[in-house]
Amino acid sequence: MSSxxxxxxxxEQIGTGxxxxxxxxxxxxxxxxxxxxxxxxxxxxxxxxGTGIEACNYLLAVDVDMTPVPGYRFANWEQGYGDMKAxxxxxxxxxxxxxxxxxxxxxxxxxxxxxxxxxVSPRRILQRQVERAAAAGYTIKIGSExxxxxxxxxxxxxAVKGYADLEPHSSVxxxxxxxxxxxxxYLIRSIRNAMDAAAVPVEFSKGEAGRGQHEINLEYADRSxxxxxxxxxxxxxxxxxxxxxxxxxxxxx
Numbered sequence: 001m002s003s004x005x006x007x008x009x010x011x012e013q014i015g016t017g018x019x020x021x022x023x024x025x026x027x028x029x030x031x032x033x034x035x036x037x038x039x040x041x042x043x044x045x046x047x048x049x050g051t052g053i054e055a056c057n058y059l060l061a062v063d064v065d066m067t068p069v070p071g072y073r074f075a076n077w078e079q080g081y082g083d084m085k086a087x088x089x090x091x092x093x094x095x096x097x098x099x100x101x102x103x104x105x106x107x108x109x110x111x112x113x114x115x116x117x118x119x120v121s122p123r124r125i126l127q128r129q130v131e132r133a134a135a136a137g138y139t140i141k142i143g144s145e146x147x148x149x150x151x152x153x154x155x156x157x158x159a160v161k162g163y164a165d166l167e168p169h170s171s172v173x174x175x176x177x178x179x180x181x182x183x184x185x186y187l188i189r190s191i192r193n194a195m196d197a198a199a200v201p202v203e204f205s206k207g208e209a210g211r212g213q214h215e216i217n218l219e220y221a222d223r224s225x226x227x228x229x230x231x232x233x234x235x236x237x238x239x240x241x242x243x244x245x246x247x248x249x250x251x252x253x
Contacts, residue, residue, distance in 0.1 A: 004199045005093035007048060010103055014040035023104040024053050026086050027122045034059050035086060052087040052107060060120055074120050083112040097197040143220040150184060150212045168212030175209040188214060
């Protein structure tokens with residue numbers, strides 16, 4: 001398994017042209033990665049050392065269709081949407097094997113003016129829970145079992161169908177089924193290997209009890225590594241299933 005990127009290693013890779021783009025990202029309330037594609041030289045000169053990037057705070061008040069939802073105190077039409085800052089957590093730097101010459105870093109969200117944490121952001125909510133557990137004498141560890149359904153329809157075809165009546169990749173129940181899951185290895189193997197190459201340790205994959213249903217299990221780890229890995233795996237699954245011309249929809253445990 002590859003190791004996480006250090007900033008000095010990333011600097012060398014940008015200098016040699018092996019990396020030219022850094023995804024500067026943070027999770028929204030739907031668990032999706034949001035952010036910007038930053039050129040490598042700009043990331044080193046202006047983003048990496050705490051300056052970060054700006055993003056509109058409406059991103060923490062949208063639904064799955066990216067429509068702003070009323071009723072949030074943090075961000076709403078009545079008070080006007082404003083900016084927040086995404087500050088890189090350099091311990092999350094990783095290569096992105098499924099994208100050419102690309103790295104990714106996850107960010108903490110802070111107020112654009114005061115620099116105080118955005119308390120409703122997912123990473124900050126997790127940090128508070130970890131702090132409360134530590135104060136009570138506990139250490140949080142997580143084993144992520146990530147399940148999804150694989151369909152033969154592309155994302156575009158699924159949208160035309162209204163995400164109904166999709167064709168499962170398998171016509172049979174495939175729980176622990178090695179023959180049927182062998183037929184799916186063109187994608188599932190790519191996900192396993194790409195995760196390892198991105199320093200996201202995978203234990204195994206297996207078929208599940210539905211037609212076209214799979215699960216990929218990440219190593220049992222402390223909360224920060226496990227949570228980061230979960231975000232990564234979801235993003236990778238969608239990206240690689242798109243390139244393979246299929247559709248993968250997730251359910252989590």
